[in-house]
Amino acid sequence: MEQESRLAGMQRPGGRTARVREAVLAATQDELVERGFHGLAMDQVAARAGVGKTTVYRRWGSPSGLVADLMTELAEQSSPHADTGSVEADLRANAASVLGAVTDRRLGATFQAVIAAATCDEEAAAALRAFYGRRVAEWARAVERAVERGELPEGTDAAEVVRAVSAPLYYRLLVTKEPVDENVAVRSALQALAAARAGAFVRAVPPPVAPSGEGERSRSGRAQNVTTADQGSEMRG
Amino acid sequence: MEQESRLAGMQRPGGRTARVREAVLAATQDELVERGFHGLAMDQVAARAGVGKTTVYRRWGSPSGLVADLMTELAEQSSPHADTGSVEADLRANAASVLGAVTDRRLGATFQAVIAAATCDEEAAAALRAFYGRRVAEWARAVERAVERGELPEGTDAAEVVRAVSAPLYYRLLVTKEPVDENVAVRSALQALAAARAGAFVRAVPPPVAPSGEGERSRSGRAQNVTTADQGSEMRG
DNA sequence: CGCCAAACGGGACTCCTGTTCCATTAACGC
DNA sequence: GCGTTAATGGAACAGGAGTCCCGTTTGGCG
Numbered sequence: 001m002e003q004e005s006r007l008a009g010m011q012r013p014g015g016r017t018a019r020v021r022e023a024v025l026a027a028t029q030d031e032l033v034e035r036g037f038h039g040l041a042m043d044q045v046a047a048r049a050g051v052g053k054t055t056v057y058r059r060w061g062s063p064s065g066l067v068a069d070l071m072t073e074l075a076e077q078s079s080p081h082a083d084t085g086s087v088e089a090d091l092r093a094n095a096a097s098v099l100g101a102v103t104d105r106r107l108g109a110t111f112q113a114v115i116a117a118a119t120c121d122e123e124a125a126a127a128l129r130a131f132y133g134r135r136v137a138e139w140a141r142a143v144e145r146a147v148e149r150g151e152l153p154e155g156t157d158a159a160e161v162v163r164a165v166s167a168p169l170y171y172r173l174l175v176t177k178e179p180v181d182e183n184v185a186v187r188s189a190l191q192a193l194a195a196a197r198a199g200a201f202v203r204a205v206p207p208p209v210a211p212s213g214e215g216e217r218s219r220s221g222r223a224q225n226v227t228t229a230d231q232g233s234e235m236r237g
Numbered sequence: 238m239e240q241e242s243r244l245a246g247m248q249r250p251g252g253r254t255a256r257v258r259e260a261v262l263a264a265t266q267d268e269l270v271e272r273g274f275h276g277l278a279m280d281q282v283a284a285r286a287g288v289g290k291t292t293v294y295r296r297w298g299s300p301s302g303l304v305a306d307l308m309t310e311l312a313e314q315s316s317p318h319a320d321t322g323s324v325e326a327d328l329r330a331n332a333a334s335v336l337g338a339v340t341d342r343r344l345g346a347t348f349q350a351v352i353a354a355a356t357c358d359e360e361a362a363a364a365l366r367a368f369y370g371r372r373v374a375e376w377a378r379a380v381e382r383a384v385e386r387g388e389l390p391e392g393t394d395a396a397e398v399v400r401a402v403s404a405p406l407y408y409r410l411l412v413t414k415e416p417v418d419e420n421v422a423v424r425s426a427l428q429a430l431a432a433a434r435a436g437a438f439v440r441a442v443p444p445p446v447a448p449s450g451e452g453e454r455s456r457s458g459r460a461q462n463v464t465t466a467d468q469g470s471e472m473r474g
Numbered sequence: 475c476g477c478c479a480a481a482c483g484g485g486a487c488t489c490c491t492g493t494t495c496c497a498t499t500a501a502c503g504c
Numbered sequence: 505g506c507g508t509t510a511a512t513g514g515a516a517c518a519g520g521a522g523t524c525c526c527g528t529t530t531g532g533c534g
Contacts, residue, residue, distance in 0.1 A: 016530060017481065038357030043521075052483040057522065059481090115411060116356040119349050120275030125414050132413050164428060167408035168401060174352060175407050176369050176400070177362050191401060191437040198431035200424075253500065254511065280491075289513035294492065296511095 023049040024056060025073060028066045033106055037063065037113035064121035071114045071127040074107075081138050087146035088193055091165055094139050095189035098166045102173055102180055115174060136162045143196075155202040164192035164201070260286040261293060262310060265303045270343055274304065274350035301358035308351045308364035311344075318375045324383035325430055328402055331376045332426035335403045339410055339417055352411060373399045380433070392439040401429035401438070 027049035031040050040063040046053040060066045082093035101107045117124035136159050143158035152161075168188040172178040195201065264286035268277050277300040283290040297303045319330035338344045354361035373396050380395035389398075405425040409415040432438065 020482080036357050041521080053521095054484075054523085055482055062522095112356055116353055118414065119353040119411070120273050128412065129414050160424075163408060163413070164405060166412075167404040170412050171400060171404035171407050174356070174411055175365065175403075177355065177366050187397075187437070191432040194435035194437035195428040195432040198435050200428040200431035257512080278491080291493085291514075292512055299492095 032109040032113045037116045064117040064124045067113045067117045068124040068127040075131040083142050087151050090142040091189040094165050095185040098169050099185040152196050153199045157201045157203050160201045161196045269346040269350045274353045301354040301361045304350045304354040305361040305364040312368040320379050324388050327379040328426040331402050332422035335406050336422040389433050390436045394438045394440050397438045398433045
């Protein structure tokens with residue numbers, strides 16, 4: 001999308017260059033598994049890949065660049081998805097897929113890394129967006145077919161349903177750091193399904209309810225005890 | 238809990254020490270807003286806070302340490318939550334609260350930072366867990382009351398419902414990097430509510446479905462098949 | 475087969491992060 | 505007040521990440 005891969009800019013993507021990239025990306029993943037993103041040192045990667053440090057700096061620039069390229073690589077590979085004819089089974093399969101990606105030692109480390117990188121590096125963020133954009137779109141087709149079959153309400157936002165399946169898993173993984181296991185994955189799928197069946201994903205914007213509670217204030221604002229009585233001073237436009 | 242704050246270990250937590258901590262944490266937040274976690278340099282923080290670099294290193298050790306302490310500080314402050322008597326309003330208020338925290342320039346930067354730090358630093362991860370543990374527990378009470386009132390099914394896992402409200406917001410913020418606005422927040426709350434009403438959060442483990450399609454396989458070749466051969470109780474309504 | 479430029483590799487160099495040492499300040503107890 | 509010493513502040517020091525320079529390799533092409 002944004003960039004075919006790190007070979008895109010190369011004017012001579014011949015044998016050696018491709019070999020170098022392959023070796024470096026593999027080494028990067030190894031390092032990620034062993035030391036995590038914070039411990040990803042360009043030196044180490046270069047040494048492990050058996051290439052010059054200069055080369056790694058020149059082509060990838062930073063650890064973020066490495067993981068971004070890695071993610072781009074993964075984005076081009078992944079695509080399999082189920083289409084069983086039953087939304088429930090499809091969504092379960094989707095959840096299982098995410099679970100697998102997150103659980104797998106190698107892939108999990110990579111995802112953690114790319115997400116960490118994405119918090120501070122635009123290139124990594126773009127790679128991440130591209131990856132999920134593609135993946136969500138793939139799985140969304142199953143949901144769309146379910147809508148066509150009448151299993152889900154007309155107007156259901158398929159992509160949103162798919163995202164809703166992954167969201168709790170990533171929430172646990174990244175925010176609460178709770179373990180993510182099969183049980184959680186199944187529940188996640190079923191929750192999304194239940195909400196979808198209830199029409200919570202139909203595209204129309206829901207109407208506001210009477211007392212739309214004010215959110216918490218930032219610490220600098222120092223308002224404790226929101227009584228919710230205060231009416232809609234909207235959060236931000 | 239793990240540590241009251243960074244003052245805990247201090248044997249002489251008197252005026253100056255407290256002042257230093259305050260100044261350093263404030264400076265840390267400023268730096269986070271301006272440069273983000275990746276650009277958080279101990280030197281800069283020290284200079285900005287008007288304290289010696291040595292002091293910052295001695296007491297916090299690393300950028301992660303700074304951020305973790307900041308999160309601990311925030312955890313002790315936050316507590317406001319709505320209890321309007323209507324689950325829908327409460328959950329909307331919860332979503333708005335999260336939205337506010339994420340949207341606020343200062344708080345948002347801090348959360349991003351602590352999450353980034355948590356991916357590679359156990360102390361930051363612990364601070365993050367503590368923060369959300371507390372916050373979720375607070376909001377869960379509103380859901381519990383809703384269960385008591387009969388608005389939601391018996392056996393509903395209140396904490397799970399609360400987490401389900403935040404999950405999509407953090408998913409967008411961290412994974413897909415889509416903008417998080419009020420619209421998304423409201424939808425998130427209503428999705429969680431719909432799922433809760435449908436009984437998707439009752440504590441019993443859901444039953445397996447017949448044709449559990451083959452999940453996708455992650456590239457490393459491990460298959461994930463949801464078998465969920467657990468005991469069961471029906472859950473869709 | 476041989477040219478040319480693209481890409482790589484190694485080593486020296488720079489700069490910045492983090493540490494150490496010691497003098498100075500100011501809480502806390504009396 | 506006054507002493508003790510935890511805690512801070514400054515400056516010099518060390519180590520490592522990232523850059524630069526330039527020579528070497530190698531893929532593309534006639």
